[in-house]
Amino acid sequence: MLECADGHSIMEVSRRLRITPDTVRTWRRRFIERGLDGLCDDPRPGVPRKITDADVERVIVKTLEETPKNATHWSTRSMAAATGMSQSTVSRIWRAFALAPHRSQIFKLSTDPLFIDKVRDVVGLYLDPPEKALVLCVDEKSQIQALDRSQPVLPMMPGVPERRSHDYVRAGTTTLFAALEVATGKVIGSLHRRHRAAEFKKFLTKLDKEVPADLQVHLILDNYATHKTPDIKKWLLAHPRFHLHFTPTSASWLNLVERWFAELTQKKLKRGVHRSVQALEHDIRAWLADWNEHPRPFVWTKTADEILDKVAAYCRRISDSDH
Structure with missing residues (x-):
């Protein structure tokens, strides 16, 4: 009506507002016949509303x-x-009203006294990495089980999903040490049967050999005890180009390599069948090699301030809760 009042034709109003000419004609007619009352919706057909x-x-x-x-x-x-x-x-x-009583989510707030400083440190490496340096997200996926089903897996058929027996046979475990290169998505991995500081030191030595000598190395990792033993500290003193950046306690979500572990679990381990640890390790190495042929970086987008604001909102909700 305002467009028409400005002197525009029906076709021009239709084009300017991206509506059909019939719509323009209808509302013009209703306004001419009934004034402002004509711009209100007419009563619609159907059963009268019962829920007030x-x-x-x-x-x-x-x-x-x-x-x-x-x-x-x-x-x-x-x-x-x-x-x-x-x-x-x-x-x-x-x-x-987007209510779903049957659903629930879990959360865990870090109690690390240096939480804010560590968040800013790690996120800063993601969003503004230093020059002439490599940023690697490091972690261990321990106790990966080689599982064999007690009955043969029944393959998928039209109308029937793949079926596996509920029970399984354990054949042993292995541990994957992995370093995700933030910039490219490439992963350096190493498999070990045990999960100690000695194995972590071997993995650091492997990183030292594979990363070009002219680059500084910034490692983002968690607060696991094997990362802080005297032997590891001694190794770091002998290799000053390595710099460790620890995530806050109970904040593994801040380490991008966890996202890569989720890919590995979902696409290879969750439905895998392995009769021995050797077979499991062979499959992991093959999957890792395939990933590195076409690596895909995980792009971090949240700023430190956005993360801290969200955590603060959770804290306010908890403090205001009666539960």
């Missing part, structure tokens, strides 16, 4: 502030019984 705003509010309040007597959370069936509404009505209300 008060009913909706009652379901929402009950969902957020109460729990059923015999369960830890509401279901559509229990909420329907408690409110006298149908399950479909409860389901529609929950969907409209």
Whole structure:
């Protein structure tokens, strides 16, 4: 109506507002016939609304502030019984307000007294890496089990997913030491049967050999005890180009190599069948080699301030909670 009042034609208004000419004609006619009242929606056909705003509010309040007597959370069936509404009505209300009582998430806040400093240090390496240096995310995936199913795996068929027996036979374990190059996504890996400072020292020696000698090396890693033994500290003193940056305690999500471990687990280990540790290690080495042929870096986007603001919001929610 404002466009028409400015003297634009129906076709020009249609083009400017990207609507059909018939729509422009309809609202022009309604405004001419009834004035401002004509711009309001006409009553729509259908069954009159039975669920009032008060009913909706009652379901929402009950969902957020109460729990059923015999369960830890509401279901559509229990909420329907408690409110006298149908399950479909409860389901529609929950969907409209994005409520999902059946779902829950877990979190763990770091109690590291140097949490803020460590977050800024690690995120700074991701977003603004130093020149003439290599940033590597280092960690160990320990106790990787070689599992063989007690019955043969039944292959996928049309309409039937792959099926594996619930029980399995353990054939031993191995540990993967991995260093993810932040810039390129390439991974340097090493497999060991044990998980001690001695194996970590061997892995550091391997990194020293494979990283060009003219580059400084910044390692992002967690606070595991094997990373801080006197022997490791002595090795670091003898190799001054290595610089260690520790993530805060209980903050493994800050280490990008954990994302790579998730890829390995999901795509190779979770559904893998291995009758020996040797077979498991062979598959891991093959997967690692294949990854390095076409590496894909994981791009960090969150700033330190954004992370700290989100943690602060969690802390406020916890302090304001009655639970």
